[in-house]
Amino acid sequence: MKTTSISIAIAMLALVLSCKETGNEKVQTTENPIVSDSVKQRIDSVLKSFVDAGDIAGVSALIYEKDKEVYFNAFGFADVEAQKPMDRSTIVQIYSMTKPVTGTALMTLFEEGKFQLDDPLEKYAPEFADMKVYVGEDSSGKPILEDARRPITIRDITRHTAGFAGIGDTPLGKMVAEADALNRNNNLVEMAEKMGKLPLQFHPGEEWLYGPCVDVQAFLVERISGMPYQQYVREHVLDKLGMEETRYFIPEKDRKRFAALYRRTGKGTIERDTLTYSNYLEKWPLTRGGSGLTSTLDDYMKFARMLVHEGSIDSVEILKPETVQLMATNQLADSITERHFLPSKGQVGFGIDFAVRTAPPANADENNGVVGEFFWDGAASTLFWVDPVNDLTAVMFVQLFPYDQIGLHKSFRDAVYGPIEVE
Template identity: 30%
Template sequence: MAYREFDAPQYSRRSLLRGGAWLTAGAALSAMPMGRAALAQGMPGGWDNVGAMVDKYVGERKVANMVAALGWGDKKPVYVARGNLALGSQTRAGADSLYRIYSMTKPVTGMAAMQLIEDGKMGLDQPIAEHLPLFGKMMVQKTYDGSVTDLVPAERPITVRHLLTHTAGLGYSIVQKGPIRDQYVKYGVVPGQVSRLPIPGLGREEAIRGLDKFANNLSQLPLVLQPGTKWSYSVGLDLLGRVIEVASGMKFDEYLRTAIFEPAGMNSTYFRVPESEVGRFTTNYGILNGTPLPMDPAASSVYLDDPAFPFGGAGLVSSAHDYDRFLKMLLGYGMIDGKRVLAENAVRVGTSNLLPEMATTKGTWVEGQGFGAGGRVQDGAYGWGGAAGTVGFVSFKAGLRATLMTQYMPSEAYPIHEGFPRAVLADLAAMQGA
């Protein structure tokens, strides 16, 4: 995404919620020679560029806080933390502070699906209609974002692979325009939340309550593209949450809790922030003319309410500690602290390029790169960013995991999605004496 600050008191829902930018430095990260990368692992500290970036943003009051977690292999992470939970707060932000991670939820949902695939409860190329029959006969817009009545039949079924990789042809209310977006809003197919506050330009769109109802309504709307033909950011990972429910026989949020969060030691990851934990919850800010203004104050956050349903694409709140645990588990190919959480093959396949052979990425955020189970894949690196400035990735070739937590919207107001991986890369080069 391009760097842009808003100069008018109107916020686009699309720009506020999308979290597509991730790291462009993935290739350079993974290009580190394996031997030299191993040498870097033995060196203490050295995250000077990351520290300088964090100091700059917090020191200039562009954000209230930043917390980075950086770790090698299965070693404990180094935390770089600056600032307070909110501007004017006296409570320091740290490893256990809570952040809205938005689209960094997608890799979590994706890996949950990969485990069910490994368990034989769903198939990577299985039509989702075998779990959700209403998706058996989908119609597709003749013209992208055009008429919602001038339609043609889908040329092939939507599969689990399509949902994982944003190639199902599904739309997104934060991406689509015209009558198809209106349909998504009308039917409550708007899986995301920002604030209880009436923010100009944000709208007060409400998601239909119930993941089953969300899926049913979505099945009645036309696709925007033929399945399997193009990468297009979508509600695919939200719909995958419903497929997971049916395949596992458990509520989606319960499946995540029992299959990933608890075994991985992620004890601060929620779809709804418990009242007992509000004291470590950060405030989210909207950037207006370069100035952060409270958009979702922690004490009155929309995340204190029960969500319409557990949003598998953008619903989680987590901490730097917890997301580092998730990445550490991935870097261990499903193992963490001697405990197996996911099957090795589930991680290896999920962090590989799963794009359908015929699908194009031309003109998209991931052009020329791969896409795995809910995250970008590039030369041995896997991860994704969130709409409120968060970033998380692993580099299997470098043996590195990295998380950055902060809270501001829109994500492109500051070049943090790109800047954090570049700072990590600069520190790696310095560690090796480059």
């Protein structure tokens, strides 16, 4: 796949990596550390201010820089009603921060030569053969469908260009809702069968639309490996990294550490949400690749540090360096101009289950970050990023719906890197 944007991104990443190491010694890219004592105080002040304003119940953050823990703190409550403080061992719902874990599991099979990224998905999953694209309705209200111009590829499901539609107040959205492929009582095969019968929203490869692509990745892992997805990701990623508390199901003994989730209903006003709890306190047939994991700060930091180390940590290899570099390279051609909410993340493209920063912030209102970083977040406003330029990894946990409408992510990033200076 040869596009200008991908070539530039690869060149930038190569420059980052070449600057990081000379022989066996790492070259510091900054004379002074990013997270100094004054920066720690700034982060404290910023995070505490959101709690004091009543816009979040609690928040915690952990940062490693050059293999050392340089920041940890927690403010507010994991459970306001129980007056349970937010702390290091708090278990939270990470929602879409599940996606990079799933992508990592999928890429272990890529390294084994089990598939190529540009293979048609239908080669392994005939459920997705002969896909149709929804183009409207006729005068009687019947959907008008046309053949997809090309098959969905595995690359498409890793970068959200497959064309899968979401639920919404449109005829196609209502078809998706009626199929209910992501019902927790479906298993992954049933999910795939239902999704494969639905028309796509656009032709594969022509737009970026966030949706169930990573759930299909989990199904593909299961199909190719011959092993239940939950077992595969456990054995090939989570257990190898010692991520014992990153789970789809929370046992009784650990539930006292499970944070409540809160909905912000107005300035300084939050209310407890109880609808999501059964997702994690019962065992369901559907093990989603796109969401569903819970984790702790330290557990997820192990995953982030593996990535900043290009696939290995503490003598344990999950992926090869070239695979992590591939995942952290923008995979979106310049021709893909329709990108849903992705531009709201800043000057980014999208790699394999991560947003990838391709340019500095264009203005002071954008999210701060370093060219070459890759990151993602979760629906409950959690966030992590990997900054290979500075050997820095950050994880921030909060349990807030709707997704960050208070500028928490930008404020946290600005606290870490300093105010944005645009030339």
